[in-house]
Amino acid sequence: MVNHVASFADQGFEWTDLVDPSLEELNDLARKYKLHPALVKDCLQPDHLPKYERMDNYSFIIFRIHTDNNVAEADTVQLLTHKIAIFYGEKFLLTIHRREHEFIKPLMDLACAGKCESSRELLNALISACLNTYEAPLAKLAKSVDYFEEIVFLRPKKVPLLKGLYYLKRKIDLLKRMLILSFEIIDAIDSTEGDVNTRDIRDQYVKFQNMFDSLAENIHQLLAIYFSASSQKTNEIMRVLTILSVFFMPLTFIVGIYGMNFDVMPELHWKIGYPGVMGLMVVVTVSIYFWFKRKGWL
Known part of the structure; x- marks a missing residue:
C-alpha cells in the first residue's frame, strides 16, 4: 500500500x-x-x-x-x-x-x-x-530483572529460574545490540552543531543505551550468583552425604567382619556377642558424632 x-x-x-x-x-x-x-x-x-x-x-x-x-x-x-x-x-x-x-x-x-x-x-x-519504541520494553525488562533478583536472593527456587534468566538475557543482549548498531544513524543525523532537535535524539539514545548496559550487567551478575548459589547448595548436599557415609563406614566394617561365614571364628559363640557388637557400634557412632562436633563440621 x-x-x-x-x-x-x-x-x-x-x-x-x-x-x-x-x-x-x-x-x-x-x-x-x-x-x-x-x-x-x-x-x-x-x-x-x-x-x-x-x-x-x-x-x-x-x-x-x-x-x-x-x-x-x-x-x-x-x-x-x-x-x-x-x-x-x-x-x-x-x-x-x-x-x-x-x-x-x-x-x-x-x-x-x-x-x-x-x-x-x-x-x-x-x-x-x-x-x-524501546522505552516501554525497557521498563518491562527492568521489572523482570527485579523479579528474578528477588527470586535468586529471597525466595525458594521453585520456578523455572534458569530458563527465564536465559530468555531475559537474550532479549536484553539483542536489543542492546540493535541500539549499538543504530549509533551510526544517530551520529549521522546529529552531525550539525547547535541543532537542539538532533541533540535530544542523541541524549535519548545515550539514555536508552546506558539503561540497557545496566540491565545487561545486572542479568549477568544474577546468572553468576545463581550458578554460585547452585554450586554452594550442591556442596552442602555433598557435605551432608559425606558425613552420613562417615557414620556408616565403621558400622559396615564391623557388620562385614561378623557376617563372614567361617566355622572357626572368635566371639561367634559368646552369649553377649550380639549386644556387645551393638554396643560397640553405638560407641563408635557417638564417638564420631562428638569428634565432628568438636571439629565444627556439624
Whole structure:
C-alpha cells in the first residue's frame, strides 16, 4: 500500500509511506527518486540489521524498532524487532515497512497539518519515535530483572529460574545490540552543531543505551550468583552425604567382619556377642558424632 502523506506543493517536501509494498511499487519509486537497486533490495530483507548509507543526493537508513510481540520466549531479531527503511533527501522522505505501526500515525498528522517545516525535521521526529519504541520494553525488562533478583536472593527456587534468566538475557543482549548498531544513524543525523532537535535524539539514545548496559550487567551478575548459589547448595548436599557415609563406614566394617561365614571364628559363640557388637557400634557412632562436633563440621 502506497500512502502519499505530504506533497511538495503543500509542505515543501514529499513523504510517501509504503506498507508491505510490492516489488512493482518499489521499482516505480526507485525510478522516480533514482534509488540504488542494492538499497531497494535491502528494503526487502526482513532480518536486515540497522545501517546508514550516504549517497550523492539522499541517505538510506534501516532502523529496527521494538515490536509489540508479547511472546515470553522471543529471542530473535525478527521476533523482537521490526524493520523500517527510510530514504531521506532534502525534498523527499520515503518510509518502507511490512506492517502498520501506531507511532507513525501522529507523525502523519503533523506532516498533514504543516507542522514539519522540512524533511529533516520530519526525519528527526521519525527517528525519535523509533527510539521511543524501546522505552516501554525497557521498563518491562527492568521489572523482570527485579523479579528474578528477588527470586535468586529471597525466595525458594521453585520456578523455572534458569530458563527465564536465559530468555531475559537474550532479549536484553539483542536489543542492546540493535541500539549499538543504530549509533551510526544517530551520529549521522546529529552531525550539525547547535541543532537542539538532533541533540535530544542523541541524549535519548545515550539514555536508552546506558539503561540497557545496566540491565545487561545486572542479568549477568544474577546468572553468576545463581550458578554460585547452585554450586554452594550442591556442596552442602555433598557435605551432608559425606558425613552420613562417615557414620556408616565403621558400622559396615564391623557388620562385614561378623557376617563372614567361617566355622572357626572368635566371639561367634559368646552369649553377649550380639549386644556387645551393638554396643560397640553405638560407641563408635557417638564417638564420631562428638569428634565432628568438636571439629565444627556439624
